Amino acid sequence: MQNYNNNFKNSITLIIIYLLVAFLNTGCSVDQPLIEDGRSQFRIYVSDNALPSEKYAAGELQNYLIEISGVGLPIVNTYESNTKLICIGFEGGPKELVAGLNRDEFGNEEFIIRSVDGDLLIAGGDTRGTLYGVLGFLGDLGCRWYTRDVIKIPKKKTIYLPSDEIREKPAFKYREAWYKEAYDTEWAVHNRLAPSSVPIPDSLGGSFINYPFVHTFYRLVSPDIYFAKHPEYFSMVDGKRKDHEAQLCLTNHEVVKIATETVFRWIKEHPEASVFSIDQNDGYGYCECDECKKLDDAEESHSGTLINFVNQIADTVAKVYPEIQLQTLAYVYTEIPPKTLRPADNVAIRMCHYNYCSAHPIGGCSNHIPFMERLEAWDKISKQITIWDYFTDFSRYLLPYPNFENMVNDVRYYAENGCVGLFAQGSNVPNNGGGEFGELRAWVFAQLMWNPWQDGWVLIDEFVSNVYGPSAPFIKSYIKMMHDKVKPENVFFTIYAEPTDGGYLTPEVVQKADSLFTKAEKVAADNPALLKRVELAHLPILYTRLFFYSTGGPAFLSKEEMPEVLQKFERIIEEHQIKSMAEGKEIGDISAFIERVKKASNFVSDWWIIGPFDNANENGLETIYPPETGFELNQFYSGNKSQKVKWESYTNQESGYIDFTKIYHPSENGVAYASRNFEMDEKKSLKVGVGSNDGVRMWLNGKLVLDHKVLRKAEPNQEILTLPFKKGDNSVIIKIDQFGGGWGFYFSLLD
Numbered sequence: 001m002q003n004y005n006n007n008f009k010n011s012i013t014l015i016i017i018y019l020l021v022a023f024l025n026t027g028c029s030v031d032q033p034l035i036e037d038g039r040s041q042f043r044i045y046v047s048d049n050a051l052p053s054e055k056y057a058a059g060e061l062q063n064y065l066i067e068i069s070g071v072g073l074p075i076v077n078t079y080e081s082n083t084k085l086i087c088i089g090f091e092g093g094p095k096e097l098v099a100g101l102n103r104d105e106f107g108n109e110e111f112i113i114r115s116v117d118g119d120l121l122i123a124g125g126d127t128r129g130t131l132y133g134v135l136g137f138l139g140d141l142g143c144r145w146y147t148r149d150v151i152k153i154p155k156k157k158t159i160y161l162p163s164d165e166i167r168e169k170p171a172f173k174y175r176e177a178w179y180k181e182a183y184d185t186e187w188a189v190h191n192r193l194a195p196s197s198v199p200i201p202d203s204l205g206g207s208f209i210n211y212p213f214v215h216t217f218y219r220l221v222s223p224d225i226y227f228a229k230h231p232e233y234f235s236m237v238d239g240k241r242k243d244h245e246a247q248l249c250l251t252n253h254e255v256v257k258i259a260t261e262t263v264f265r266w267i268k269e270h271p272e273a274s275v276f277s278i279d280q281n282d283g284y285g286y287c288e289c290d291e292c293k294k295l296d297d298a299e300e301s302h303s304g305t306l307i308n309f310v311n312q313i314a315d316t317v318a319k320v321y322p323e324i325q326l327q328t329l330a331y332v333y334t335e336i337p338p339k340t341l342r343p344a345d346n347v348a349i350r351m352c353h354y355n356y357c358s359a360h361p362i363g364g365c366s367n368h369i370p371f372m373e374r375l376e377a378w379d380k381i382s383k384q385i386t387i388w389d390y391f392t393d394f395s396r397y398l399l400p401y402p403n404f405e406n407m408v409n410d411v412r413y414y415a416e417n418g419c420v421g422l423f424a425q426g427s428n429v430p431n432n433g434g435g436e437f438g439e440l441r442a443w444v445f446a447q448l449m450w451n452p453w454q455d456g457w458v459l460i461d462e463f464v465s466n467v468y469g470p471s472a473p474f475i476k477s478y479i480k481m482m483h484d485k486v487k488p489e490n491v492f493f494t495i496y497a498e499p500t501d502g503g504y505l506t507p508e509v510v511q512k513a514d515s516l517f518t519k520a521e522k523v524a525a526d527n528p529a530l531l532k533r534v535e536l537a538h539l540p541i542l543y544t545r546l547f548f549y550s551t552g553g554p555a556f557l558s559k560e561e562m563p564e565v566l567q568k569f570e571r572i573i574e575e576h577q578i579k580s581m582a583e584g585k586e587i588g589d590i591s592a593f594i595e596r597v598k599k600a601s602n603f604v605s606d607w608w609i610i611g612p613f614d615n616a617n618e619n620g621l622e623t624i625y626p627p628e629t630g631f632e633l634n635q636f637y638s639g640n641k642s643q644k645v646k647w648e649s650y651t652n653q654e655s656g657y658i659d660f661t662k663i664y665h666p667s668e669n670g671v672a673y674a675s676r677n678f679e680m681d682e683k684k685s686l687k688v689g690v691g692s693n694d695g696v697r698m699w700l701n702g703k704l705v706l707d708h709k710v711l712r713k714a715e716p717n718q719e720i721l722t723l724p725f726k727k728g729d730n731s732v733i734i735k736i737d738q739f740g741g742g743w744g745f746y747f748s749l750l751d
């Protein structure tokens with residue numbers, strides 16, 4: 001534990017409302033002690049009629065004050081007029097303490113801390129304003145709940161009454177950080193979240209429940225029940241009604257009727273929920289029937305039919321349940337607001353910042369401009385906007401993902417642009433955890449969602465210093481190095497980033513990162529709990545090295561070092577009970593990844609290459625270009641767009657992937673060749689693995705041995721062939737075609 005000699009006055013954080021009425025009506029002198037030199041006359045008063053969360057708050061205050069100062073203040077439910085009091089809640093305290101305050105005017109998490117005539121009041125609105133006030137008071141004393149294991153409680157012999165009056169409420173009424181580490185009830189409460197998915201009991205103020213969580217169209221009108229008889233209730237896509245991976249026909253009156261009935265049933269069955277979701281399904285498949293198309297065209301967005309649909313349900317609901325709110329997504333194809341329609345007053349828009357640049361915060365690069373314009377437009381026409389944003393690499397939770405700048409800036413951006421809720425989607429999948437800096441992210445989000453005007457980088461620094469202790473300097477250097485790499489405007493990666501995207505994971509950076517963590521672990525060696533935390537922070541770099549190794553990148557990890565690194569990776573995964581590396585069974589499968597590493601084949605990544613040749617009519621793979629008729633080293637040929645092309649030598653030490661997009665421009669609509677000689681001391685059959693993006697043809701000694709026209713992402717060993725190599729020289733020629741996106745291949749000798 002560290003001893004934080006806080007001057008209480010200076011450590012008070014100001015949040016939304018700060019009423020500085022100190023000294024005027026408090027009548028107390030500055031620096032009046034609550035506890036002095038390990039002694040105190042104060043009692044903690046909480047009324048018998050107080051809320052359960054207020055009684056809990058009184059107990060928490062008592063416990064933590066004991067830990068801080070060694071002084072146990074008694075909790076009482078009656079008091080004499082001359083007793084010195086800390087009043088918890090508005091119920092029953094001295095009149096002077098609550099003078100001028102109206103409990104009903106406090107939001108359910110809003111609170112006030114004031115001292116009057118030497119007594120202290122910590123009180124707030126229903127359902128947990130008082131509790132969050134007590135936790136704020138303890139926070140101002142320096143208490144921190146960083147992780148479930150790392151809690152910081154300062155030691156102080158003397159604690160002063162606050163001389164300034166504080167009135168606070170959180171910036172967002174809905175605050176959820178989607179990290180396993182944040183799904184511990186006690187942790188979530190102490191960090192003052194207001195999540196939907198963490199089961200916070202009513203006695204602690206309950207959860208902010210929206211039901212169902214998201215993507216609800218097929219729950220509103222089930223294709224299983226209705227499609228056979230009424231295909232017209234469902235999306236028409238390319239002229240056909242669809243019963244899966246699509247949406248509803250939102251202009252169909254029966255659909256409105258059935259959906260409304262479903263919502264009424266939900267409201268009855270789920271009294272705990274205050275918000276009900278009428279959300280499009282994930283993906284696309286909006287209805288293209290004449291009616292839907294007409295409305296969407298007129299509104300210049302597919303949000304036209306959506307808002308029209310939701311409003312009809314909302315009008316009916318409002319007549320019976322005026323306090324209930326409905327919520328719908330502005331997501332992917334509905335991100336643009338409708339031209340003339342307006343969401344009803346009881347409809348909240350849950351806007352998704354989906355798949356924009358993850359390298360830079362909102363406003364930090366031009367990629368976010370459409371989103372900023374759309375949010376502003378929604379804000380003009382909506383009563384309430386909450387945000388769903390994405391702060392992890394969905395393809396690889398364990399990849400180093402330097403987007404802290406987004407975390408610290410975007411929360412504030414949302415608060416300043418009229419949003420009242422934030423769901424920060426991180427690396428949580430059920431029963432999983434251990435995504436890159438999951439605990440750090442959860443804690444920083446919790447603090448910023450309460451008060452986004454804090455300096456997020458100061459919070460990150462504080463977390464690292466306290467959670468990693470003597471290892472912190474190395475981890476700070478690592479964080480800085482990674483974030484410096486992605487600052488330039490031309491760096492771009494998304495929430496589906498591959499390790500090669502963004503270009504920040506170079507062999508040099510990864511080596512440097514690895515040596516920083518090795519030093520951090522050395523320092524932590526005789527502190528097992530600390531070492532365990534440092535190793536978890538190291539895991540993404542170990543993962544990166546193994547990933548590149550598995551795709552043929554000796555520059556990241558040598559064959560000799562691999563077994564030790566893999567063993568360590570497996571041990572950390574086991575110790576931290578990490579069950580999955582991504583959302584989705586296949587890409588999240590850890591054991592499959594380990595198998596790929598173990599079986600990492602011998603990639604061949606030095607080739608002669610030539611291209612691009614024309615593929616405009618998508619028949620480039622079949623078209624015979626000169627390189628496949630013979631290898632002429634210094635011969636120029638006429639390539640795509642009349643460019644002169646010739647064979648050039650190419651080697652990739654970072655990966656077994658030969659990436660033509662990095663070599664040939666334009667990289668669309670081309671074909672390219674790679675050629676190489678394999679010398680054998682005897683005639684033999686060898687197993688060969690090929691992976692390609694997109695289609696592939698391959699010749700061995702002039703004979704076509706592989707011909708696969710396909711659109712796909714390249715993975716090692718998509719095709720495995722046994723080929724007859726002869727004694728002496730063997731020529732292999734590979735031809736790869738391209739339509740858009742990735743373009744390249746893997747080639748490995750498997751025997």
Ligand SMILES: [Zn+2]
Pocket residue numbers: 235236248249250251252287288289290291292293
């Ligand atoms: Zn329709």
Ligand SMILES: [Zn+2]
Pocket residue numbers: 357358359360364365366367489491492
């Ligand atoms: Zn950017």
